[in-house]
Amino acid sequence: IVSPLIIGFILGPEALGGFLAGATVSGVLMGMFQNNAGGAWDNAKKSFEKGVDINGQMFYKGSEPHKASVTGDTVGDPFKDTSGPSMNILIKLMSIVSLVVAPTLAQVHSKNPVVVNKQEAASKATQISRNNQNTAYYK
Template sequence: ISEMAGLGPETRKITDSLDALGNTTAAIGKGFAIGSAALTALALFVAYTQAAGLKIIDIKNPLVVIGAFIGAMVPMICAALTMTSVGRAAFSIVEEIRRQFREIPGLLEGKEGVKPDPKTCVAIATTSALKEMIAPGLVAVITPVAVGFLLGKETLGGMLLGATVMGVFLALFMANSGGAWDNAKKYIEAGNLGGKGSDNHKAAVVGDTVGDPFKDTSGPAMNILIKLMSVVSLVIAPTLPTIGILLKF
C-alpha cells in the first residue's frame, strides 16, 4: 500500500522492516499450527486403531511398511500439486492483465481516467483456486479409502503414520524456508549484498517466487492433509477388511 500510495523512502523502510518481522512471526506461528495438527492427527490415529479393532500395528509387517511408504508419498504429491496450481493460476491472471493492456486504450500508457478491470482478475483467481484444489482434495480422500479396502486396515494404519511424519516435517520445512527466502530478497533489496539489480537479487527473486507458495500454500495445506486423511480413515474404519481385497487373490 505504501508503495502504491507513493509514500517516502522512510515510510517504505519502516514497512519493509515490519513485513520482514511479519514473515518471521508467521513462520513461528505456523510452527505452532503444525504442532497442533500433528497432535490432532495422532489423536485421530489412536481413535482409528480402536475403531478398526487394531490392538497393535507391527512395523515388521511388510504391509505396514508398504503403507508407511505410501503415506510418505502423499504429502509430497499434494505439495507438488499445490505448487503447480499456484503457477497455473498466476499465469492465468498474467494473461488477463496482458489482455487488458492490449484491449483497454490508454491503460499501458497510464493515461489519467483510464482504469483497469480488477473484478475479472479477482474472478479468475477465485475460480482457479477452487478448480486447482480438486486434485489435491481427491488425493487426500481417495488414498485412505483405496489403501484401506485394497490392502487392509493395518496397512492403512501404517499409511497414516507415514503421512503424519512426512507431512509435519514437510510443513515445517516449507514454512521456515519460504519465510527465509522472502526475507532474503527483502534484505538484498535494502542495499545489502549488491542491492537491487545484482545477481544476488535476481537469485533471491527466483527463491522468493518459490518461497511464497511454499509458506502460504503448500506448507499450510499439509496441516489440512494429515487431519483430513485421519478423519476419512476413522469414518471408514468399521467397514474395512482385515485382509485387503488385493491380498485375497
C-alpha cells in the same frame, strides 16, 4: 483423499495405520520445511534491498544476486502461504476419512463378520446394565 480408502480396503487396517503414521510424520516435517523455506527466501530478497556483503563486495537492489533472490521469493511465497499450511489440512483429512470408513473396514477384514440384530443387542445392553448395577461398589 482416496489413498486411505484404497490402502484400507486392499491391504487392511494394519497397513492403513502404518500409512497414516508415515503420512503424519512426513507431512508435518514437509509442512514445517515448506513454511521455513518460504520465509527464508522472502527474507533473502528483503536483505538484498538493504544491501548484502558477499565476499567483500556489496550488492543492492537491481544486482544479479538480487534478481536471483526475487526468483527465490517467487517460489517461496507459495511455499509459505499455501503449500505448507495445506499439508496440515491433508493430514487431518486423511485421518478423518480413515475414521469414517473404519467400521466398514472392520467388517470387511473381520474373520468373524458381525451381524447386528437390534433386539439381541438391546437385550445384551440391558443385561450388561443389570450386571453393572448388581456388582457396583457402594460405600
